[in-house]
Amino acid sequence: MNTVTVFELAPALILFCFAASITPGPNNILLTHSGTHFGVIKTLPHLLGIRVGMTIMHLAMLLGLGKLFLMQPKLHFFLQLCASGYILYLAYKVANSTQVDGVNAKVKPLSFFQGMLFQLINPKSYAVLMTLCTALTLPEGAYWPSAILGVIIFNLVAACSGLFWVNFGKYMRQFLNRPNTFKRFNWVMSLFLAASIPLVFLSNTSIQ
Numbered sequence: 001m002n003t004v005t006v007f008e009l010a011p012a013l014i015l016f017c018f019a020a021s022i023t024p025g026p027n028n029i030l031l032t033h034s035g036t037h038f039g040v041i042k043t044l045p046h047l048l049g050i051r052v053g054m055t056i057m058h059l060a061m062l063l064g065l066g067k068l069f070l071m072q073p074k075l076h077f078f079l080q081l082c083a084s085g086y087i088l089y090l091a092y093k094v095a096n097s098t099q100v101d102g103v104n105a106k107v108k109p110l111s112f113f114q115g116m117l118f119q120l121i122n123p124k125s126y127a128v129l130m131t132l133c134t135a136l137t138l139p140e141g142a143y144w145p146s147a148i149l150g151v152i153i154f155n156l157v158a159a160c161s162g163l164f165w166v167n168f169g170k171y172m173r174q175f176l177n178r179p180n181t182f183k184r185f186n187w188v189m190s191l192f193l194a195a196s197i198p199l200v201f202l203s204n205t206s207i208q
Contacts, residue, residue: 006138006145013136013153020131021154021161025124026087026196028165030110033094033189035169036176038109043169047162049115051155054125056116058154061133062147083121084197095190124196 022028027050034043057065068075110118119125132154138146176182 006142006149009146013150014157016136017154017157020128021158026122026193029189029193031162031165032169034109035166036173039170040166042109043166045112046110046115047166049112050119050162051159053116053119055151055155057119057125058129058151061129079121083123086121087193087197091190091193094193095187097186
């Protein structure tokens with residue numbers, strides 16, 4: 001394959017990465033919640049952690065991690081159970097969080113390392129990355145050129161999508177100036193997060 005063929009893959013990569021990263025999922029729900037509570041600057045470490053974590057996973061899958069899940073479905077099922085439990089824990093924390101300006105605020109923004117490590121059990125991450133590493137990576141001689149192009153495009157597009165959700169959360173804050181309204185918002189975010197749990201097990205079809 002020549003270089004032109006590799007770059008002809010770019011439009012398909014951009015469209016897929018945009019569709020995969022802009023749609024609601026655990027990461028985007030948490031980024032929206034964080035943007036509402038803490039604003040853009042304090043949420044940036046969380047966003048950067050997501051990108052670093054997904055890049056590490058992306059490269060690991062390109063090096064053969066995806067084949068490991070195909071050979072060891074029980075390992076994938078174990079990670080699904082871990083993901084479900086941790087998402088429920090995060091949903092509980094979101095539901096019980098209070099306004100940051102309040103004296104008894106109980107929640108802090110996720111750190112860089114928390115955002116990075118969460119990708120290890122994020123079901124949407126596995127499904128998206130598996131597609132990038134198979135259907136949108138060229139075979140044989142063009143494998144690594146197309147793979148690296150996918151890593152770069154995915155990070156650029158997904159970073160922009162993440163910033164959109166953070167800023168959307170910041171925008172929503174102006175409508176949540178009452179404690180009761182803020183609490184309802186937290187409950188809605190919590191329910192959305194819990195509702196993403198079925199994706200944990202549905203993502204199994206993308207890997208098998």
